[in-house]
Amino acid sequence: MKSKRIPKATIGRLAVYVQVLESLRRDRVEVVSSEKLAQACSVNSSQIRKDLAYFGEFGVRGVGYYIQELITSIKRSLGIDRVWNCALVGVGNLGRALMKHRDIPRKGFVIKAAFDCDPDRIGLVIKGIEVMCLSRIKEVVPSLDVEVGFISTPPERAQRAANFLIEAGVRGIVTFAPARLEVPANIPVEYVDFSHHLYAVAFYINQEANKA
Amino acid sequence: MKSKRIPKATIGRLAVYVQVLESLRRDRVEVVSSEKLAQACSVNSSQIRKDLAYFGEFGVRGVGYYIQELITSIKRSLGIDRVWNCALVGVGNLGRALMKHRDIPRKGFVIKAAFDCDPDRIGLVIKGIEVMCLSRIKEVVPSLDVEVGFISTPPERAQRAANFLIEAGVRGIVTFAPARLEVPANIPVEYVDFSHHLYAVAFYINQEANKA
């Protein structure tokens, strides 16, 4: 089981497991069975056992999973048991909010540099980070060991931002701009777009109405 | 095909199609084939044709899809061809950012009321909305025709917020709190959590590294 291709859906669920496990840990729970965890995450218990089995054998038969240990194991499996240095492109409202957002460093992602093209923004200092001209990215990213790029530009400038980030050497991108990006196959891109959730809730509300 | 169960994944993709179609419309493109649209969305072209076929026959054989018409049809299919009144619970940093976020009303979701428990926040006026005590929710939600609840509380207060919203009569919930909610089966819940995208990009970067 160790070396099979891991479903994309599994990765999404691991984030949920971590969230729920951390909440159990706050409540001083030490052990949990796949059945209990499954209920808290609203999934099937074999789903959980199978998801975890992709990465190793973390449970104890007849007992369950030790929570602290499991959190550590999942984080190691995902590669978030360390700090990832990030660079942000686009210092508008959203970009500034991201730079100030405490949860991002708390998850291990530290914004080390910020870039923009607008001369009014260059030179601003936000949370100790000075906003720089995008033209300096190729010198700054390697020197600060940045591996992840955040894009928070308007949609029409997102592709340009992606090109600069990749050219500068980032290995993956998280984009908040409502635009699809063209990138080499070896550069993972994650699209953060919560309008999709707004649409979904509207659709499912209508569906419930049609059912009744 | 009209009345089959619609895959959850289809709903997610429709949001992408709308995004790309709107960008094509900005560029004054009027017609697009499923093949062209597929490339722009990074999906297979039969996927697009099948997704659209769940809701009707929107294309013209030998020609493609008229973009303006298709956008309208998709929006009608999702139920976002109208305004949805929303109420927000939790007026911290995130809650205030949501209230000021222009894209939410632009998508047809209008925040009509905001609630919090903190006496320091009650009475604040943000974007013309006065923050009220959560105890008033049951009177306010029906009178303002609110159908959707937004939760932006800390995780430990999210369930309480959900209970209040549902009790007050909302039909669906979009939550930004990192916590799972227990709700009746007929109340759709959408979990907005971008930490999941941070985890995913880290995982896929590591996977690329192991490949090479």
Added chain:
DNA sequence: CGTTGTGAAGAGCTTCACAGCG
């Protein structure tokens, strides 16, 4: 002729059911 709409085949993911083990 070109592109849609769709049954059928294929791939991938989820659930079942139980052997294996502490």
Added chain:
DNA sequence: CGCTGTGAAGCTCTTCACAACG
């Protein structure tokens, strides 16, 4: 005995391939 880990079955979603049609 209880709960995990996992092959096999079942199900859903995706892709193929082509008839239908403007």
